[in-house]
Amino acid sequence: MHRTTLALLSSVRTPQQFARGLACAALCLLLAACGFHLKGATPLPFTTIYTNIAENSEFGAALRRAIVASSPDTRFVAEPAQAEARLTQLANSQSLRELSLDAQGRVEEYELNLEFIFQLTDAQGHIVLPPTTLHSTREIPYDDSVVQAKQGEIGLVFKEMQQSLVDRIVRMLASPDVTSAYRQAATLPIDESAIPAAESRNTPAPAPQAPAPWGAPRVIPDAGSH
Structure with a gap:
């Protein structure tokens, strides 16, 4: 690190370059002192997932x-029988709730809601991560005089909420608790509703219990408090 810093300073030719080089060198030393390092991959305890x-x-x-x-x-596989782990979607829904109305009864604010329920099992059906519910809620002002613009904004916010849920799912799968549970899965209870691996090849994948997210949201006409 010190040799790199000296090389950086010795390569400058003008006072301005020297000042920039000095600032960069100081930043490098500060980051090194803080133990800074780039975030790398977080391997999951299984190599195939369905x-x-x-x-x-x-x-x-x-x-x-x-x-x-x-x-x-x-890597993802197309058949449950080929997977070391199975991430099963149990429910998935999105909705809009009328949060407030003006004197003419027009919506002034919406509450956007996403709910995703899933579980993780191993190849034998042991429950590594029990049914887990993730919620995401946002509030957004609404103006029916610019409907197209507001609909686009709502769609964008739903996508941001979707990505937030995805990030939370990945963090949960990579957590030490899930890794430990997967490695000790033989001691965990079995999901009795899971399809046996031997029968899964000829059985179609279960369909989601709710429409896929990010389509037309269900509108809940409720202006009451939450």
């Missing part, structure tokens, strides 16, 4: 990209 979330859905594609980026050695 999910019933549609690959061609925006949510499914985002989740796959995030998991592979976090754990490059992990």
Whole structure:
């Protein structure tokens, strides 16, 4: 580090370059002193994973990209019987709730809600991560005089909420608790509703219990408090 700093300072030719070089050198020394390092990959304890979330859905594609980026050695497989772990979507919904109305009864503010429920099991059906519910809620002002613009804004916020859920799922899968549970899965209870691996090859993947996210949200006409 010190040799690099000296080389950086010796390579400058003008006072301005010297000042910039000195500032960069000071920053390098500060980061080194703080133990700074770039965030690397976080390998998952399994190398193959199956999910019933549609690959061609925006949510499914985002989740796959995030998991592979976090754990490059992990790959998705098309059949449950080929997977060491199974991420099962149990429920998935999004909705708009009328949060406030003006004197004419027009919506002034919406509450956006996403809910995703999933679990993680190993190849034998042991429950590594029990059914887990993730919520995301945002509030957004609304103006019916610019409907198209506001609809675009709502769609953008839903996508941001979607990415937030994806990030939370990946962090949970990579957590020490899940890693430890997976390695000790033989001691965990079995999901009785799981399809046996021997029968799964000829059985279609279960369909989501709710419409895929980021389509037309369900509107809840409720202006009361929450």
